[in-house]
Amino acid sequence: MIRHIGFIDLGGLWFSGKVNILGRVLGTAIAATFWMQIPAKAGPAEDYTEHCAECHGPGRLGAQGPAMIPETLKRMRGPNLAEVIRAGRTATQMPGYGDVLDEARIAALVTFLKTPLAVVPDWGKAEITASRVMDADYHAVEAPAWDADPMNITLVVETGDHHVSVLDGDTFDVLDRFATPFAVHGGPKFSPDGRYVFIMSRDGWVQKYDIWALQQVGRVRAGINSRNIAMSRDGKWLAVANYLPNSLTILSTGDLTVAKVFEIKGKDGTPSRVSAVYQAPPRESFVLALKDVPEIWEVFYGANPPYQGFVHDHRIEGPPEIDNPFPVRRISVPDILDDFFFDQSYEYIMGASRANDGGQVIDLVIGQKIADLDLPGMPHLGSGITWKYGDTTVMATPHLKDGVVSVIDMTTWQTVKRIRTDGPGFFMRSHENTPYAWVDVFFGPNKDKMHVIDKQTMKIVRTLDPEPGKTVAHVEFTRDGKYALVSIWEDDGAVIVYNAQTLEEVKRLPMRKPSGKYNVWNKITFSEGTSH
Numbered sequence: 001m002i003r004h005i006g007f008i009d010l011g012g013l014w015f016s017g018k019v020n021i022l023g024r025v026l027g028t029a030i031a032a033t034f035w036m037q038i039p040a041k042a043g044p045a046e047d048y049t050e051h052c053a054e055c056h057g058p059g060r061l062g063a064q065g066p067a068m069i070p071e072t073l074k075r076m077r078g079p080n081l082a083e084v085i086r087a088g089r090t091a092t093q094m095p096g097y098g099d100v101l102d103e104a105r106i107a108a109l110v111t112f113l114k115t116p117l118a119v120v121p122d123w124g125k126a127e128i129t130a131s132r133v134m135d136a137d138y139h140a141v142e143a144p145a146w147d148a149d150p151m152n153i154t155l156v157v158e159t160g161d162h163h164v165s166v167l168d169g170d171t172f173d174v175l176d177r178f179a180t181p182f183a184v185h186g187g188p189k190f191s192p193d194g195r196y197v198f199i200m201s202r203d204g205w206v207q208k209y210d211i212w213a214l215q216q217v218g219r220v221r222a223g224i225n226s227r228n229i230a231m232s233r234d235g236k237w238l239a240v241a242n243y244l245p246n247s248l249t250i251l252s253t254g255d256l257t258v259a260k261v262f263e264i265k266g267k268d269g270t271p272s273r274v275s276a277v278y279q280a281p282p283r284e285s286f287v288l289a290l291k292d293v294p295e296i297w298e299v300f301y302g303a304n305p306p307y308q309g310f311v312h313d314h315r316i317e318g319p320p321e322i323d324n325p326f327p328v329r330r331i332s333v334p335d336i337l338d339d340f341f342f343d344q345s346y347e348y349i350m351g352a353s354r355a356n357d358g359g360q361v362i363d364l365v366i367g368q369k370i371a372d373l374d375l376p377g378m379p380h381l382g383s384g385i386t387w388k389y390g391d392t393t394v395m396a397t398p399h400l401k402d403g404v405v406s407v408i409d410m411t412t413w414q415t416v417k418r419i420r421t422d423g424p425g426f427f428m429r430s431h432e433n434t435p436y437a438w439v440d441v442f443f444g445p446n447k448d449k450m451h452v453i454d455k456q457t458m459k460i461v462r463t464l465d466p467e468p469g470k471t472v473a474h475v476e477f478t479r480d481g482k483y484a485l486v487s488i489w490e491d492d493g494a495v496i497v498y499n500a501q502t503l504e505e506v507k508r509l510p511m512r513k514p515s516g517k518y519n520v521w522n523k524i525t526f527s528e529g530t531s532h
């Protein structure tokens, strides 16, 4: 139907070949023209182009949002696809379209999205290698090309225009501002000496940047739709967690070449996405959270993986591959866990279940669950922080669905406090040298607020409202913990520098939708107040 009208309205374009004769996919501009002229007759491909392609990719292979293909969607938990299109998805950037698309068009869009792609590109070692581009004009330097404390550099990811600003952590001057791949997600990872940083985008690109030289070194596309990256303790390897394909890519950090691509399948052969990969430095391993099978994988890269201790353990299936430089240990767990927090020793994993409310504690040494966590309301364990409390250590995590921060005793694994907040939050931060923990309420109606919590009384001592009506989120501290940097998460946003003791604003740096901020020292020393 649309083709005929298109032919009549845009006759010249028909012959110029700009309208696809099969009527499946129209160019964005043409689709927009149709949309304005004949909205009631737009087909699902046009609706996809109009409403979904910007975040999910023009070819449905994912970008900022996940890939919209049956391989991904059939594993979708919680509300069904039509409901997500209609009402949006909790704790993500997915808005609802119920006021734009009627029920028939939502149903047609669901069918379209559940139709397999004619061709899904392979993305193995060959394709990754072919994507690798090293900058010809990059020149390594002997020492930093600037005069600042290299350990107090802070990076600000600006998602508004896909850039990173490099800040001098003492003066807050911007030393450089460079372009990143589209839609950076997760924390950039520094080399152990703090000299290089690796940045990943949701569409699988990994960028290497030399902080001393203030220059990009190169880029490689390690996946089609990726989650996050992790750095090995020795700085030699970078692991990339992928949703699409179902794989883990290990890159050599020196030249971004591919060391290994793991195809991820559970013990029963079920393919699985990798929700996230975490670095476990004392164990010289990467730990994988799997989205579709109840297993945790541990990939060893050290010279002496602790396999000898595990190999006779009945919980470990299959012999270690002796020739494999990255032997894998697979641990069965009672439930699918996809958001992890580690204790400082990296023996214990606290894992959150997206399917069932709550969480579990897995002891990595014995490979077994040792406790349940009482954590309703979708805790975001990846944002957890710890601090000393009396003679124990507590861990605090915001919840994605409730206005609550839960505090858990890491000796007994009991919830010792639920701190009521002004809404569901996403990021929580502190520093060894400050008495306060900061938490946003990013996912609720009061997203312009930021709470400051006293770590000993566990009470909110101040609620900041730096720019009423504007979203406030994510905190990072300077190396010494004296200043807290807060994002005004808006396109015409800012990073606000607070005195972390007096809670007074000391500086405001204009930025384009600043999201995460990452201090070299806090990251490479694995500060207890920040994400690892």
Ligand code: DHE
Binding pocket: 091, 092, 093, 159, 184, 185, 186, 187, 188, 227, 228, 229, 275, 276, 339, 382, 426, 515, 516, 517, 531, 532
């Ligand atoms: Fe993230 C970190 C997962 C949605 C911004 N996010 C992480 C990490 C994980 C994760 C596993 C830790 C990785 C790391 O740093 O190595 N994020 C998820 C989700 O499962 C979730 C809820 C749904 C999804 O769409 O993937 C999700 N995240 C978001 C967003 O909507 C945010 C707010 C905006 C965006 O850019 O997509 C967002 N996530 C971030 C940021 C970090 C992050 C800025 C790093 C925080 C840090 O300080 O380390």
